[in-house]
Structure formats: structure tokens, C-alpha cells
Amino acid sequence: MFKQLVNECLVDLHIKVEGPVLIKSGLxxxxxxxxxxxxxxRNGREEVYLPGSxxxxxxxxxxxxxxRTLNPGAACDPFADTSCGRIFDKKKPETAQAYQDACLICKLFGCTGFAGRLATxxxxxxxxxxxxxxxxxxxIDRFSGGAAHGAKFELEVITEGTFETMLHLRNFELWQLALLGFVLQDFSDGLIRIGMGKSRGLGKxxxxxxxxxxxxxxxxxxxxxxxxxxxxxxxxLFDGAGDYGMVSPDEVTVPYDGEVSSNGLRTSVVFPAQTFPWSAIADRWVQRATDFTDLLASERQGGRR
Ligand SMILES: [Zn+2]
Structure with missing residues (x-):
């Protein structure tokens, strides 16, 4: 993507363990x-952590x-031959074209052709x-965390604790920020599980x-x-946005009475706790997902496994 940074969103997120959780070591x-x-x-000892990846x-x-609940075509299957990444592997489009053609999920999380907007x-x-x-x-199946085979083995879990991560979204379109808001809402409602054995009750x-x-x-x-x-x-914010097929203009006005640090070139606003007005931008995501047309549809047809 273009090098110039025009906006960014940093979310300070606590992840609270609410049941047995296992993030398996690859070693x-x-x-x-x-x-x-x-x-x-870390800090002179070994400790458990949740890898950002x-x-x-x-x-x-x-x-x-x-x-997919809004539009089945809005997200590619990242593991299939028909994924955006696999198609770009063959086509090698330039970055603006790749961003324009990619499914909505690759536009946010990245794939071959361009880096994602979101880092954790x-x-x-x-x-x-x-x-x-x-x-x-x-x-708990030892590899997939899914189907049971009945073999006995030992696993390690933690059952308490809070972890802190930073979500960093750079050069975002408002629909991407809004989608992040929906994900965070479900995270706060306990609808997202992490690690091994999710279908067996782990990862809450x-x-x-x-x-x-x-x-x-x-x-x-x-x-x-x-x-x-x-x-x-x-x-x-960016004059070349049209080449990327980005929504333009792209703005929503919200009330804000918090602190502002501004030097004319950089404006920084902070929403404490859960006060960010996600509902004010929610329709940006719903609209974008509903209107989304898959520009790679014909290539996906040809490459279906
Ligand atoms: Zn994709």
C-alpha cells in the first residue's frame, strides 16, 4: 500500500480468560x-502469552x-485455490489493482499483493x-482440536488471567473501522474463542x-x-484513493468532547473505555458488504478446486 500514513486507530484491548484456554506451542x-x-x-522468566499472529x-x-452473513461473496476462502492471495500469486497485479480486486476481508487483513491494514x-x-x-x-483431537479419537494425553491450560494487546489499524476506510467495531462487540460478548479445542469448550x-x-x-x-x-x-484523506477503489468521500461526523492534541498536521483524539461511537459508523460496513461485487468472480470460477 502507499507509504504515506493518513489515519490510524489504536485499540487497547484486554483479553480476559473465562475458562480453560490453550494456545499451543509450535515447538x-x-x-x-x-x-x-x-x-x-520476559522479565527474567518464562511466561505464557497470546501471540499476535x-x-x-x-x-x-x-x-x-x-x-458472509451479509454477503456470501464478500469473503474469500483463504485456504482454497480461489482465494485472493492464490489468484494474485498467478496474476501479480500492482498493489492498487490488487487492493481494488480483493475481497473485503483481504482488504482489511491482507494477502499476497499487499499488507493488511490491521496489525495485532x-x-x-x-x-x-x-x-x-x-x-x-x-x-480433544490433538491436531485439529476438533473430533475426538479417545486417545489419552496431557495438555496444559490456563483458567485465569488477563492479557493486553494493541490493535493497530492504519490507513483505514470507515467501513473497515466499522467492521472492527462489530468484531470487538462479539469479542466483548464472549462469542470469539481462542486457541485449541474451541468446539470442545476450551478457549472462552x-x-x-x-x-x-x-x-x-x-x-x-x-x-x-x-x-x-x-x-x-x-x-x-488521500488523493490517490480512487486508484484503489476506495470509498470516496468517506466521512461521518460524531460528537466529541474529549481531549484533542493537534498541531495542524496531526489530530489525535482518545475515547476512554468503551465510549467510541461504533454505532455512528456501523452502517458504513453494512452498506459496503451489501453492495460488494466480487471483481475476481470469473477467476474464482476458473480456479475452483
Ligand atoms: Zn480475499
Whole structure:
């Protein structure tokens, strides 16, 4: 994507463990449980954490589900030959064209051809990291976490603890911010599970937004005027947005009475706790998903497995 940064959204998110959770280490275990927690060396000791890449994967698949309920064609199947990434592997379009052609989920999370708009940092424990306990893993398939085979083995779970991550959305269109809002709502309602054995009752967590910060940069950065802030998507901030097929103009005005730091080129606003007005932009996502036309439809037909 273009190098110039015109807007960004940073969501400080706490993930609270509400039942047994296992994020499996990719490393082979010489001794100990068959399925061990992924750990990181931090503050002079080893502790469990939630890798940013697996969090991003969980958010992506949930966003796919949300997209398909509105429009089955709005999300490609990332594992199929008909995925945007596989098609771009063969076609090698330039970045603007790839972004224009991609499904809505790839436009947000990325694929071959361009990096995603959303990044998630590794989530570390808030306070003392929880200690994993060993559980008997009968009933959880050791590879997929799905079907049971009856073989007995040991796994490690944590049953308490809170982890903190930062979601970082750069150069977003308003519909992308709105989709993130729907995902966060479901996360807070406990509808998103993480890690192994999701269909067997593991992975229950709750995502709680602590703070949402939005920055606008460049000559078109909006100012807060009379308690009103115009949220601007990239289509209203970047002159080349048309080449990417972005929504343009792309803005919604919301009330804002918080602190503003602004130097004329960068405007920064902060919404504490869960005060970000997601409902004011929700229709941007619904509209975009409903109207979405798959520009790769003919290529997907040809490449179907
Ligand atoms: Zn796609």
C-alpha cells in the first residue's frame, strides 16, 4: 500500500480468560505435556502469552463469518485455490489493482499483493502471569482440536488471567473501522474463542476495550469544531484513493468532547473505555458488504478446486 500514513486507530484491548484456554506451542516437547502452552522469555522468566499472529487469525476468521452473513461473496476462502492471495500469486497485479480486486476481508487483513491494514501485537499478562495447569486431554483431537479419537494425553491450560494487546489499524476506510467495531462487540460478548479445542469448550475469553485512539495526519486531517469531529476514512484523506477503489468521500461526523492534541498536521483524539461511537459508523460496513461485487468472480470460477 502507499507509504504515506493518513489515519490510524489504536485499540487497547484486554483479553480476559473465562475458562480453560490453550494456545499451543509450535515447538516439539521433549518431556512434559503433549500439548504445552506457548511461552516467551520476559522479565527474567518464562511466561505464557497470546501471540499476535494467532489473535489476528482469530479476528480474521470471525470477520469472515460476519461478512458472509451479509454477503456470501464478500469473503474469500483463504485456504482454497480461489482465494485472493492464490489468484494474485498467478496474476501479480500492482498493489492498487490488487487492493481494488480483493475481497473485503483481504482488504482489511491482507494477502499476497499487499499488507493488511490491521496489525495485532503479542498479548502479555497484565500483572502476574497465570501458571498453566495440566489436564487430561481425552476428547480433544490433538491436531485439529476438533473430533475426538479417545486417545489419552496431557495438555496444559490456563483458567485465569488477563492479557493486553494493541490493535493497530492504519490507513483505514470507515467501513473497515466499522467492521472492527462489530468484531470487538462479539469479542466483548464472549462469542470469539481462542486457541485449541474451541468446539470442545476450551478457549472462552472476553475482550474488553480499554481505550480507542484515532489519529489523522496530513493537510486534510479534521479538527474538532464546536464539539463535533468528522471521522475521515482514507478515501477523504488521500488523493490517490480512487486508484484503489476506495470509498470516496468517506466521512461521518460524531460528537466529541474529549481531549484533542493537534498541531495542524496531526489530530489525535482518545475515547476512554468503551465510549467510541461504533454505532455512528456501523452502517458504513453494512452498506459496503451489501453492495460488494466480487471483481475476481470469473477467476474464482476458473480456479475452483
Ligand atoms: Zn480475499
Amino acid at each position: 516439539a516437547q521433549v518431556s512434559g505435556p503433549d500439548m504445552a502452552w506457548v511461552r516467551v522469555f 494467532s489473535l489476528k487469525g482469530v479476528l480474521r476468521s470471525h470477520a469472515e463469518r460476519i461478512a 501485537t503479542d498479548a502479555y499478562a497484565v500483572g502476574t502471569p497465570p501458571e498453566p495447569v495440566q489436564r487430561d486431554g481425552v476428547g 475469553v472476553c475482550g474488553e476495550v480499554q481505550k480507542t485512539r484515532i489519529d489523522f495526519l496530513g493537510p486534510k486531517a479534521p479538527q474538532v469544531v464546536n464539539g463535533q469531529l468528522t471521522l475521515r476514512g482514507v478515501g477523504s
